[in-house]
Amino acid sequence: MRWSEYWPLQQAEGTSGLRHSAWSLLSTNPPAWVYFLDFAVYPGLILVCTYDALMGPGSVGLVRLAALALAGYGIWTFAEYVLHRAVFHHVPGFRHAHFAHHHAPRELIGTPTLVSTAIFAVAVYVPLVELLGRPQASALSVGLLAGYLAYISVHYLVHHSASGGLATLRRLKRHHALHHHRENRCNFGVTTRLWDRMFGTLR
Numbered sequence: 216m217r218w219s220e221y222w223p224l225q226q227a228e229g230t231s232g233l234r235h236s237a238w239s240l241l242s243t244n245p246p247a248w249v250y251f252l253d254f255a256v257y258p259g260l261i262l263v264c265t266y267d268a269l270m271g272p273g274s275v276g277l278v279r280l281a282a283l284a285l286a287g288y289g290i291w292t293f294a295e296y297v298l299h300r301a302v303f304h305h306v307p308g309f310r311h312a313h314f315a316h317h318h319a320p321r322e323l324i325g326t327p328t329l330v331s332t333a334i335f336a337v338a339v340y341v342p343l344v345e346l347l348g349r350p351q352a353s354a355l356s357v358g359l360l361a362g363y364l365a366y367i368s369v370h371y372l373v374h375h376s377a378s379g380g381l382a383t384l385r386r387l388k389r390h391h392a393l394h395h396h397r398e399n400r401c402n403f404g405v406t407t408r409l410w411d412r413m414f415g416t417l418r
Contacts, residue, residue, distance in 0.1 A: 250323040268354035287358020296410035300403040
C-alpha cells in the first residue's frame with residue numbers, strides 16, 4: 216500500500232511547471248529539496264527571533280534571553296510528546312499523514328514548511344506577543360523553534376543514518392524503533408524520553 220492511500224494531499228498526475236512547484240511546497244510527501252527546507256528556514260527564524268529579542272524595542276538582554284529560550288525548549292519537548300501521542304495518533308487528517316510515515320518510515324514524509332511556519336506564527340507567536348510582549352515572545356520562540364528544529368533533525372537521523380557511535384543517538388534510535396514496532400502505544404517522545412518516563416509510556 217502506498218503512502219498516498221493514507222493521505223489525500225498528493226500531487227496530481229500530469230502537474231508541471233509553476234503549479235508543480237507550488238503543489239510540492241504543500242505536499243506531505245514532497246521532493247527532497249522541499250522536505251529539507253525546514254533545515255534552512257528554521258535556523259533563519261531562530262536568528263530573527265534572537266535579533267528581535269536582543270535588539271528590538273524593549274530588548275530582554277542575554278541572561279533573560281537564555282532563560283526564556285531554555286524555557287521554550289523545555290515547553291517544546293512536552294508539546295512534542297502531547298502532539299505525537301494525542302494529535303498525530305488520534306486526530307483525523309493528522310492521523311492519516313502520520314500513519315503514512317509509519318507505513319513508510321524512510322520516505323521523506325513530513326509537515327510542509329509553509330504549513331508548520333504558518334501554524335507557529337498564528338497559533339503560537341501572535342498569542343505570545345499579546346500575552347508577554349514582543350521581546351519576551353521572541354526570546355521564548357527561540358527555544359520553541361530550536362526544539363522543533365531538534366525534533367525534525369533527530370527524527371530524520373533516527374530513520375536515515377547510523378548512530379555514528381553516539382550513545383545518545385543510539386538510545387533515541389532504539390526508543391523510536393520501539394514506537395514504530397509496538398503498535399504505536401509507547402515511546403512518543405523523539406528528542407527526549409523524559410515525558411514517556413513521566414507518563415508511563417516508556418518501553
